[in-house]
Amino acid sequence: MDHLDKLEAQSVHILRESYREFKSLVMLWSIGKDSTVLLWLARKAFFGHVPFPLMHVDTHSKIPAMIEYRNRLAVEFKLDLIVGENAAALAAGETFPNGKLTRIDCCRKLKSEALKHTLSGEWPRLRIDHTTGALVPDRSREAFTGVIVGARADEEGSRSKERYFSPRDKQSDWDVGDQPPELWNQYKTDFAPGTHVRVHPLLDWTELNIWEYIHREKIPIIDLYFDQGDGKRYRSLGCYPCTSPVNSTARNVAEIITELKTGKFANIAERSGREQDKEDGGGLETLRREGYM
Numbered sequence: 001m002d003h004l005d006k007l008e009a010q011s012v013h014i015l016r017e018s019y020r021e022f023k024s025l026v027m028l029w030s031i032g033k034d035s036t037v038l039l040w041l042a043r044k045a046f047f048g049h050v051p052f053p054l055m056h057v058d059t060h061s062k063i064p065a066m067i068e069y070r071n072r073l074a075v076e077f078k079l080d081l082i083v084g085e086n087a088a089a090l091a092a093g094e095t096f097p098n099g100k101l102t103r104i105d106c107c108r109k110l111k112s113e114a115l116k117h118t119l120s121g122e123w124p125r126l127r128i129d130h131t132t133g134a135l136v137p138d139r140s141r142e143a144f145t146g147v148i149v150g151a152r153a154d155e156e157g158s159r160s161k162e163r164y165f166s167p168r169d170k171q172s173d174w175d176v177g178d179q180p181p182e183l184w185n186q187y188k189t190d191f192a193p194g195t196h197v198r199v200h201p202l203l204d205w206t207e208l209n210i211w212e213y214i215h216r217e218k219i220p221i222i223d224l225y226f227d228q229g230d231g232k233r234y235r236s237l238g239c240y241p242c243t244s245p246v247n248s249t250a251r252n253v254a255e256i257i258t259e260l261k262t263g264k265f266a267n268i269a270e271r272s273g274r275e276q277d278k279e280d281g282g283g284l285e286t287l288r289r290e291g292y293m
Contacts, residue, residue, distance in 0.1 A: 014164055033237075037219065086114040089110060152206065166197065211257050235270055
């Protein structure tokens with residue numbers, strides 16, 4: 001087995017353990033490269049079928065191509081896709097930059113709060129119709145307590161503090177200091193009733209591993225990651241008011257791998273184009289403690 005085979009095997013094992021241990025399970029799909037690799041691994045783990053729903057939190061500020069890609073892949077792969085949103089905040093115009101909110105507060109409203117209340121079933125949500133490809137009202141109000149997330153430890157500092165099975169309280173709040181030890185691939189999956197658990201099958205993967213795996217598996221990835229002829233591409237995808245492309249002429253997966261191997265971004269953080277990370281010293285960790293992805 002090479003290194004990618006070992007990473008794949010570990011992630012598949014964690015996905016299967018999650019499905020066995022948690023009955024109310026959902027997987028977050030941000031439409032980016034990491035969560036799409038996670039989706040691919042889930043299909044491998046369960047022989048082409050994903051036996052739990054996927055959830056996307058829509059801020060209505062995603063690049064339109066991301067939403068088109070989401071709906072197309074959901075129909076093609078026959079995914080049970082749930083879409084949540086903070087409808088009240090959107091209707092009130094409480095968004096950055098048009099409203100009065102800062103980037104961090106906008107993330108709280110449109111991402112953290114929307115995620116919490118969509119997971120709990122308290123807020124209305126939508127589901128993909130595989131016949132039409134349209135979103136229709138979701139009549140289910142199932143609450144999810146096990147959530148699979150495509151976070152990687154190398155991507156950003158707060159993610160490196162996670163465990164493969166990371167407990168939250170009933171409000172999805174994260175106590176960073178209260179993490180179970182995970183030694184010799186022994187995972188704690190037995191938590192007190194009411195505990196909300198985030199599962200991180202990609203924790204040991206790196207940005208380079210992700211792209212090498214996409215290349216090996218020929219995973220269909222959104223072309224926003226590639227230079228369209230203006231010498232820029234996205235390295236990390238988010239809401240368009242808060243996400244900037246990087247200078248890069250990579251037009252395909254192989255060229256992105258070459259960039260990473262030659263150290264083009266050695267001193268540039270992967271999320272350097274995500275402006276909300278810069279708004280205060282610990283912005284993203286603060287959001288993650290409050291339930292952010």
